Amino acid sequence: MKLKSKLTLFNAISKLVIVTLFVLLLPFLIRNINRSFTDTKLQKQKNKLLQIIKTSGVKDYLYATYSPLKEEYYSLDEDSLDENLDTIKNEKRKIEGDTIFYRILSYNFTVDKKSYLLEIGKSIGSIDETATPLQNLAFEVLVSLILLTILADQLYTTYVLKPLGLIIKTKLIGNKFPNFGSYNKVETSTSDFRHLDISIHKMIQTIEGTFQKEREFISNASHELMTPISILQSKIENMFEREDIVDELKARLLEMQKILNRLKSITKTLLLISQIENEQFLKEDKIALSELFGEVYDEISIRLQDKNISYEANIPTNWVLINVNKFLLFNLFFNLINNAIKYNHENGGIKIVANHENNMFSISIIDTGIGINAGDLPFIFDRFKKLRQSLKYDSFGLGLPIVKSIATFHAITIEVTSEKDKGSTFKLIFPKEVIEPLAH
Numbered sequence: 001m002k003l004k005s006k007l008t009l010f011n012a013i014s015k016l017v018i019v020t021l022f023v024l025l026l027p028f029l030i031r032n033i034n035r036s037f038t039d040t041k042l043q044k045q046k047n048k049l050l051q052i053i054k055t056s057g058v059k060d061y062l063y064a065t066y067s068p069l070k071e072e073y074y075s076l077d078e079d080s081l082d083e084n085l086d087t088i089k090n091e092k093r094k095i096e097g098d099t100i101f102y103r104i105l106s107y108n109f110t111v112d113k114k115s116y117l118l119e120i121g122k123s124i125g126s127i128d129e130t131a132t133p134l135q136n137l138a139f140e141v142l143v144s145l146i147l148l149t150i151l152a153d154q155l156y157t158t159y160v161l162k163p164l165g166l167i168i169k170t171k172l173i174g175n176k177f178p179n180f181g182s183y184n185k186v187e188t189s190t191s192d193f194r195h196l197d198i199s200i201h202k203m204i205q206t207i208e209g210t211f212q213k214e215r216e217f218i219s220n221a222s223h224e225l226m227t228p229i230s231i232l233q234s235k236i237e238n239m240f241e242r243e244d245i246v247d248e249l250k251a252r253l254l255e256m257q258k259i260l261n262r263l264k265s266i267t268k269t270l271l272l273i274s275q276i277e278n279e280q281f282l283k284e285d286k287i288a289l290s291e292l293f294g295e296v297y298d299e300i301s302i303r304l305q306d307k308n309i310s311y312e313a314n315i316p317t318n319w320v321l322i323n324v325n326k327f328l329l330f331n332l333f334f335n336l337i338n339n340a341i342k343y344n345h346e347n348g349g350i351k352i353v354a355n356h357e358n359n360m361f362s363i364s365i366i367d368t369g370i371g372i373n374a375g376d377l378p379f380i381f382d383r384f385k386k387l388r389q390s391l392k393y394d395s396f397g398l399g400l401p402i403v404k405s406i407a408t409f410h411a412i413t414i415e416v417t418s419e420k421d422k423g424s425t426f427k428l429i430f431p432k433e434v435i436e437p438l439a440h
Contacts, residue, residue: 004161011153015146022142030131030138035103038127039088042105045120049076050109058111070095073121079108085117090124103127163188164196171200225267233260269398273383276328276405283410285326289319289363289435292326293352296333303341304350313352319361320436324410332406333365335399336426340367343424361435364427372418380416410434 053061064075073093085108092101102121109116166186186197236257239245245253275281293315304311321329340350348368355362372380381404407414411431418424 003164004157007157007161008150008154011157012150015150019142019146023139026135026138027131030134031128033134034127034131038103038122039105042088042103042120042122046105046107046118049118049120053111058116062116066095070098070100071123071126073102073104073119073123075117075119077117079115079117084108091121093121101125160190163190163193167193167197167200171197171204226264226271229260229264229267233257233264236260266398269402272331273398273402273405276402276409279409281325281328281409283323283325285324286320286322287324287326287329288317289321289354290315290317292321292329293333295330296337299334300337300341303338307341307344308347309341309344310349311351312349315352315354315363316356319354321434322436324434328406328409332403332428335403336365339399340365340369340424343367344369348423359432361430361432362427363430364425366423366425368423371420371422372416372424373420374418377416377418381414 049061058076061076062078064073064077066073085106087107088103088105090101091104092099094100101124103124104119104121107118109118163186170184170186186193188194188197236253239253240250290313293313297311297313301311337350337352344350344367350368351366353364353366355364381400383398383401404414406412407428411434413429415427415429416424417427
């Protein structure tokens with residue numbers, strides 16, 4: 001999940017928790033607000049009545065009365081109690097046979113040496129009537145504010161994380177490893193992103209320099225090694241022409257020649273990989289895929305016969321490779337099929353399957369060989385990596401690295417599946433720009 005999505009999800013969940021808590025607390029809050037508002041209103045009514053009584057006298061207001069709907073209650077009468085009252089509490093009154101709960105302010109005072117008790121009340125039912133509308137209004141306001149804050153968070157998160165997205169897109173995803181090109185500074189006011197941009201640039205410079213040195217070394221070393229190897233081979237061949245060479249020495253010379261041939265093969269392979277990675281090959285060829293596999297088959301048919309391995313290739317005759325390098329693709333398929341033969345069982349089989357689905361072209365090379373251990377699969381394209389099950393075979397560990405380099409050069413994706421002792425499948429997925437299906 002992207003960072004932006006995680007932040008948005010966190011903000012949404014946190015606000016949902018706030019809404020849930022608010023909804024749970026809302027009835028209690030509204031009830032207390034209503035009670036506080038009612039108590040304040042009762043106090044104001046008391047103060048007004050006391051002011052009127054002080055001005056006009058108390059006798060005209062000695063009575064008890066209720067509103068027509070019995071929602072409000074007022075009473076002023078002589079008080080026989082000695083204690084001082086100034087309270088607001090819930091009490092019930094029986095009016096015309098109905099028992100009604102009121103929120104009643106009770107207050108006693110003295111006028112002309114006589115004590116009076118003033119009561120002003122408001123029914124609990126009328127107080128609670130405003131609770132539901134207030135709760136609904138508060139909930140609607142809260143939801144509206146939450147939605148606005150989520151939108152604001154989304155916009156602000158997008159704005160704040162935009163430089164990070166540019167760094168990932170231009171410095172990591174948008175570059176072809178390890179050729180990163182020139183450095184383009186990402187404008188940002190966030191110091192962390194600015195530091196990240198500079199750090200990635202410095203890291204890329206180090207990686208690029210290291211890879212360049214490695215490529216130059218492999219290329220130069222391969223070139224330099226080819227000359228002495230050729231000279232040694234030539235001298236050994238000349239020694240075979242001498243008549244005074246004994247059989248024991250000839251045997252030793254043959255062993256030396258085999259070693260030189262192995263060294264020459266490794267050097268040529270490393271030089272080829274270096275040339276591919278330095279993009280010293282052109283992609284200007286056009287060839288039918290079936291024709292290319294036909295040429296590969298001509299090269300490996302004898303080896304198939306030696307191990308009695310069946311070979312089946314279902315390649316459409318109208319698939320044409322364009323803007324490719326024929327020499328490199330020949331090497332790619334030759335190495336894969338050669339490995340399928342080398343690591344196959346006697347009387348085994350190899351099957352080549354072409355598939356066109358969802359505008360994607362793929363070639364699968366399926367064998368019935370020894371398979372690859374699951375733990376070795378991530379490392380099969382590493383140079384000089386000899387897998388555990390292939391140690392008994394004569395191999396330099398460079399066949400699959402060549403395949404990977406050629407595939408990367410042509411933007412071909414390789415997917416590998418394998419099962420121990422049952423076989424492997426190498427699936428090559430071609431970009432649609434490379435294969436051109438022609439009408440018959």
